[in-house]
Amino acid sequence: MNAITKLHPATPIEELRVPQHLHYNWEYDATRSQLMRLYENAKRDQWNATQRLDWSVDVDPGKGLVPDFGIGIYCTPIWARLSKAQIEKLRHEAITWQLCQFLHGEQGALLATAQIVDSVPWYEAKQYGATQVMDEARHVEVYRRFVQEKLGHEYPVNSELKKLLDLILTDSRWDMKFLGMQIIVEGLALAAFGTIRDTATNPLLRDLTAAVMEDEARHVAFGVLSLREYCRDLPEKDRLEREDFVYEACVLMRDRISNREVWEAMGLDPEECIAFSDRSEMARQFRYRLFSKIVPNVKSLGLLSPKQRERFEALGILEFETNTTSDVDQELEEERRVREGQSPAIGA
Numbered sequence: 505m506n507a508i509t510k511l512h513p514a515t516p517i518e519e520l521r522v523p524q525h526l527h528y529n530w531e532y533d534a535t536r537s538q539l540m541r542l543y544e545n546a547k548r549d550q551w552n553a554t555q556r557l558d559w560s561v562d563v564d565p566g567k568g569l570v571p572d573f574g575i576g577i578y579c580t581p582i583w584a585r586l587s588k589a590q591i592e593k594l595r596h597e598a599i600t601w602q603l604c605q606f607l608h609g610e611q612g613a614l615l616a617t618a619q620i621v622d623s624v625p626w627y628e629a630k631q632y633g634a635t636q637v638m639d640e641a642r643h644v645e646v647y648r649r650f651v652q653e654k655l656g657h658e659y660p661v662n663s664e665l666k667k668l669l670d671l672i673l674t675d676s677r678w679d680m681k682f683l684g685m686q687i688i689v690e691g692l693a694l695a696a697f698g699t700i701r702d703t704a705t706n707p708l709l710r711d712l713t714a715a716v717m718e719d720e721a722r723h724v725a726f727g728v729l730s731l732r733e734y735c736r737d738l739p740e741k742d743r744l745e746r747e748d749f750v751y752e753a754c755v756l757m758r759d760r761i762s763n764r765e766v767w768e769a770m771g772l773d774p775e776e777c778i779a780f781s782d783r784s785e786m787a788r789q790f791r792y793r794l795f796s797k798i799v800p801n802v803k804s805l806g807l808l809s810p811k812q813r814e815r816f817e818a819l820g821i822l823e824f825e826t827n828t829t830s831d832v833d834q835e836l837e838e839e840r841r842v843r844e845g846q847s848p849a850i851g852a
């Protein structure tokens with residue numbers, strides 16, 4: 505692969521001033537046994553991306569590393585107008601855009617989880633959070649390497665994803681970081697990774713995704729376990745504020761997946777592509793399945809009031825409220841299933 509084309513802004517280092525509330529914990533009380541179990545599992549299941557993955561595998565993005573149905577305009581009149589060369593380019597652009605957003609999201613997870621280690625008051629969560637920081641560093645490593653070594657160019661962070669990451673990172677309240685990162689961003693990622701792992705035709709991308717998913721299932725369980733305890737006694741005003749935050753985050757994530765940057769890179773009319781993609785039943789199902797993990801978890805946290813249900817209904821994602829139960833034991837079971845290579849019970 506030739507030297508990588510950088511599409512990032514001229515100032516790649518961005519400074520953000522954040523209010524951070526730090527908590528010491530002098531008690532070292534390890535009574536949250538489920539969090540401590542997750543911590544034990546996380547230590548046991550660390551992996552080294554250099555050794556575990558076969559980086560010599562050939563990658564030809566024009567041939568398609570995943571099936572075309574994930575591309576919004578697949579099976580639409582626009583797709584029918586494309587030449588073979590354009591379709592190959594579109595496959596390359598679409599997978600590059602998607603993996604770059606994973607890369608940027610992983611960096612956001614790295615930064616947010618590092619903040620959680622500082623700000624969460626519970627000893628058990630600091631211990632577990634520290635393992636997640638290492639997990640996220642490894643995820644940044646694998647996506648960076650795949651993009652730079654196998655795809656050859658990069659996309660900058662999508663503006664809606666960046667807005668959500670900024671919201672999470674600049675909120676001083678630790679539970680908001682859990683809500684934004686572990687429940688919304690990682691819930692979405694887990695569903696997206698599941699599709700890629702189960703359909704990828706390239707073995708390196710499949711193995712890489714499966715390895716990342718082992719960790720992500722644990723991260724979502726971390727968020728559910730922590731927030732369920734915290735949200736139990738929230739005053740109504742605070743609960744409503746968290747519902748609004750979840751809703752806004754879901755709207756940002758829905759808009760993120762319009763793939764505007766890809767249509768622009770292809771020289772296609774983005775408005776026309778988005779309109780066709782919105783009308784395509786296949787694309788709609790593909791997009792909304794991404795929320796299949798988030799909605800039941802939001803419900804299990806007590807953040808699905810009648811008003812929230814109405815808003816989720818309007819977003820088209822309420823149907824997932826009964827899709828998966830979200831008992832903590834189910835989360836832990838799922839973490840185990842993913843680790844053992846079985847299909848997760850999400851979006852299935």
Ligand SMILES: [Fe+2]
Pocket residue numbers: 610613639640643720
């Ligand atoms: Fe991650």
Ligand SMILES: [Fe+2]
Pocket residue numbers: 613640690719720723
């Ligand atoms: Fe994660």
